[in-house]
Amino acid sequence: MCGIAGVLSFDNTPEIDMIRRMLSRLSHRGPDGSGIYRDAHVALGQTRLAIVDVVGGTQPMSNEDGSVWITFNGEIFNHVELRSELAALGHRFRSHSDTEVIVHAWEQWQEGCFARFNGQWALAIWERDRQRLILSRDRLGVRPLYLFRDRGRIVFASEVKAIFADPGVPRSFDRVGLAETMTFWSTIAPRTVFVGIEQLPPGHLAVITRESYDVRAFWRPEFPPLGQEEQQDLERNADDVRERLIEAVRLRFLRSDVPVAAYLSGGIDSAVIAAVISRYTDVPLHTFSLRFSDVDFDEGPFQRRMAERLGTEHHEVTVCAGDIGAAFPEVVRHAETPLLRAAPAPMLLLSALAREHGYKVVVTGEGADEVFAGYDIFREGRLREFVARDPDSAVRASALDLLYPWMARAPGQAPAFAREFFGRNLSADDPAMSHRPRWDSTASLLALTTPHADWPTDVTGGLVAAMPAQNSAWDPLSRAQWLEMTTLLPGYILASQGDRMLMANSVEGRFPFLDRDVVDLANRLPSRHKLLGMDEKHVLKRAFWDLLPESILTRPKQPYRSPDASAFFGNESAPWVDEVMAPDEVAAAGIFEPAAAASLMRKCRRKGGARMGNTDNMRTLAMISTQLVYRQFILGDGSSGAAQPLAEPLTVIDRAAHS
Template identity: 60%
Template sequence: MCGIAGIHSPSGRPDTDLLQQMMTALSHRGPDGSGYYRDSEVALGHTRLAIIDPNLGVQPMCGEREDVWVTFNGEIFNYVELRAQLVDRGHDFRTRSDTEVIVHAWEEWGPDCFERFNGQWALAIWDRRTSELVLSRDRLGVRPLYFTRVGRDLVFASEVKALFAHPGVTRSFDPVGLDEVFTFWSTVAPRTVFAGVEQLVPGTFMVVRDGLVDEARPFWQPSFPERGAGRGADLDENAAGLRERLIEATRLRFERSDFPVGAYLSGGIDSAVTAGIIRDFTDADLHTFSLRFADAEYDEGGHQALMTRRLGTTHRDIVVSPRDIGEVFPDVVRHAETPLLRTAPAPMYLLSGLVRESGFKVVVTGEGSDEVLAGYDIFREAKVREFWSRDPSSPVRARAVELLYPWLDRNPNQAPAFARSFFGRNLDATDPALSHRPRWDSTAALKAMLRPAWRAESSDAAARLLDRMPAEAAGWDGLSRAQWLEMTTLLPGYILASQGDRMLMANSIEGRFPFLDANVVEFAGQLPARQKILGLDEKHLLKRAFRDMLPPEIVARPKQPYRAPDAAGFVGAGAPSWVAEATSPEAVEAAGVFTPVVVQSLLEKARRSRGRALSNTDGMRLCAVLSVQLLHQQFLGDRAAGPERIGAPADPPRPMTTFDQLETQRRTACR
């Protein structure tokens, strides 16, 4: 796991001082070393978190002919198997690293190599033979990759803050990007919330040649079977197939590392499965880490304790209070680089700090299971709404909504009339976004806080997204369409980014996600919908596949999504001082996104309730205001100029290894 940065300058002689400033902004992603390569057209930078082949896996890396160079962030988990294939084809290797496999795979297969990779990556390949720069990002967007244009130059990096180290990059919010966040909880690639800054779409690669940028080309996209079809009908056979693939995916991610690997243990089924596989199918000592809350409403400590006893792990946890969340929220936003509608990333930031403090660099987590195997309540909700939409006037069908969200104190069973009113809107069975309309409509209420000029510049984010849905989606069932929407919006933009990669790498921790293994995802995508959700039993096939490994209490407990206290950490006697500064009328006016009187009214409402009785929508409003104001302060405002805006060290990490074609004295790793 690392940070990458680069400059493609067809006019010649990329600036290495500028490149090193970009690398400095990424020091947290790679504290173990750094390096750069430069020739007359391209400069590639790298900050390294050494996981595989720590002595020889130095980057940027080239092949033996020095005509293909790569800077790479991530892991190719099937690199051992690919290396064997490449050796058989006559390639010579000098290291044991997965990075060198990328170089030779490009030499052998060209762009087809990306389909062969099973891993998580963001990478740049400079092919001197064709003078082409190639950028690529993994299938589901586990690893980030951003780029922008400065004149004819293309500048790219793992994080936006590295792009902002370039004095030629304009810094301002993008209205359409904010509109997407206030609809989907995140932007949808290639959009970001910063004007002129794009992110590479997951599952694509992009070629840059002579200052011209090709449109990103897909090498993979989510795929589902025709309605009523799928991978056979035998439930036990498919459960066995899922079990086999998930065991192998977890083993690969646990064993292919030159450093110890830990595991997150949340108290839910996903992390229980991955931790159980590690215990039963590897020889390693199992070290687990959990997040707990001082507020009992959010705490899953009882289920975590049950699993640690069952697994016999060496276990550590951290208890997070609302005040803890309030104190670290500015750091969280700085690393997330996007508005946040929930505080949930903040405890994950604190948890990754515990992992680092415990001496680990790598942790296996259960992210991706809910999207791939239909575990979210939104999928159950969609099934109920689709059932109801076939006869909207039926009072019997309407009562099905009372079965939703059993974990909520104010669940639909407690207020059936409100639930029927809320979930009964837009019951159009032909709507490809039937599943997501309630969430999007609820989130879109945040746009009322925007200044009129920003609302006027906003577009219909939902319509734009649905235009991108594949034509074959017309033949998918409702669950498959819902999964596509979730895997295109929330998964890469929030779960894997704001709550995942950014909070892990803020503390120099690599996250690995077995449920997002290419073989697991492909297999799950072809499963019949009724095997993922049997009745309203979410992730039924996963429970069936691992019922021998899990305590009944874990299998039987209702799905409880990860949540954290929102407003309570920002108001009251213990409110951090930054809140008043970031939300002062002067600061709100300077950012120009919200109207000061609206912000002050919302803050006063939160103070009166002490942050504990706000509605779901008001909680999102407060997080949105605070995070937008912090982003402006940290990245866009007058005080955002200079190194202090990114909170990075003065220099990139050492040792620094340079491969400079333009310097008389140069070192090369290829001799």
């Protein structure tokens, strides 16, 4: 895993000092070395976290004659199989790295190579002789890739702060991107919250020449028409899920030249991963868990029960509200976007624990909820679909009282409210019916913003219009999964809460549930095998029932949560909040109405951030994090302030004079 950066300019030779400054902003992503390649039109750079072929995997890397160069962030887990196939076709290799496999795969199959990769990546390939730059990002957006385009010049990097190392890149808020964040919890690629900064969408590649910038998809989530699923037998599907997930875990746990650990959350997903490692490998396993001093959020008993069952070397970090408040400015600096929850902060502290124990790689359970329909939003969608068939039925409407039993203020405690709120927008013709309550609730944040011509009236229409035309033939659950895989998964779960909090401490995350073959299989399954009645992830439980204790297998779904507003206004209040939320600074940022912000801050202080409803928690986090983004990235340039030296060894290949 690494940080990558580059500059393409057809009219001028990129400055080598520029690529150095960009890489210095990415030193946390790659502390094990750095490299630069430059010729007359391109400069490519990388900061390296050495995991595969620690000695021979230095980048940027080229083919034999130097006509193709690459800078690469990620892992291609099936590189061993691809290497054998390419060797049989006549390709010769100088290293054992997966990076070199990509170079030869590009030579052999061109853009068709990306469909062959089973992995997680963001990369740039420079064809020197053809004067073409190719950018690519993995199917589901595990690894980030941002870019700025301006008059025949492209600046790209793993993180926005590296692009802002270029003083010629403007820094201002994109209000459409902010509106998307305040509706979907994140922007929808290619948009970001910064004007002019794009992200390459997951599953896409860009081919860039002097004359054109061409972006196209090499993969999109697809589901079979309702009733035309390939395999209807539950037991056979459970066996297939087990076989593919075991292989996905083995690839991610064993294909590494450094030790790999596992996160253990207390839920089914991470328990399955850890259990597979223990059963099907002979490598001792270290597990890492996140605990909370507040028992409402703590899952420690379940984590310890699983660790004891497997006999792992177990490590814990216990987080209190004050820890979250203290870490939050650094969290936002790494996330590079406003956040509606404080949940990424404890993940930053967990990755720090893994790194302190010497681990560069962890496997986690992320992706299982999206792929096997584990979220409450899918259960909610199923119930709303049930009610929509007969909206006037009191019996059907009462089923909505069952939603979100884990919440302190669960809808079931206010049945009339639940039926009114979740009974809105019940249109069978709406492909996004499953997500309307969440979007409507989150979009209430926009009522607190300042009037401005650039605020969009609605951002949901564009997303719904982008859904595949064939979605009308899908099961409603499939449509809901498509929306989740397009919004929350890449934009928040894998970015703000995933890659950024891991790589802030130079730790690579690997996600077996997002394996290419696992996802393709899960997407072909009948929806009832994933969500059987109200039993989420049914086929996954069926596949691994023998490896999990009954207490975890039958445990009601509880999503990962952490303290929110109480992290800033409780007994250990964060002193920096008053500064970023000062009325003059709120007014200068121009996003939220100063009076509305001041009123909410008074409410938070009066209550100490406790016993606040979901909406007020979101409002508080949105305002505080947006003001931090303003201070760190609009007034500042995203850097931590102190210049970071490039990691040694540093390799510089400068061909500018010979191009």
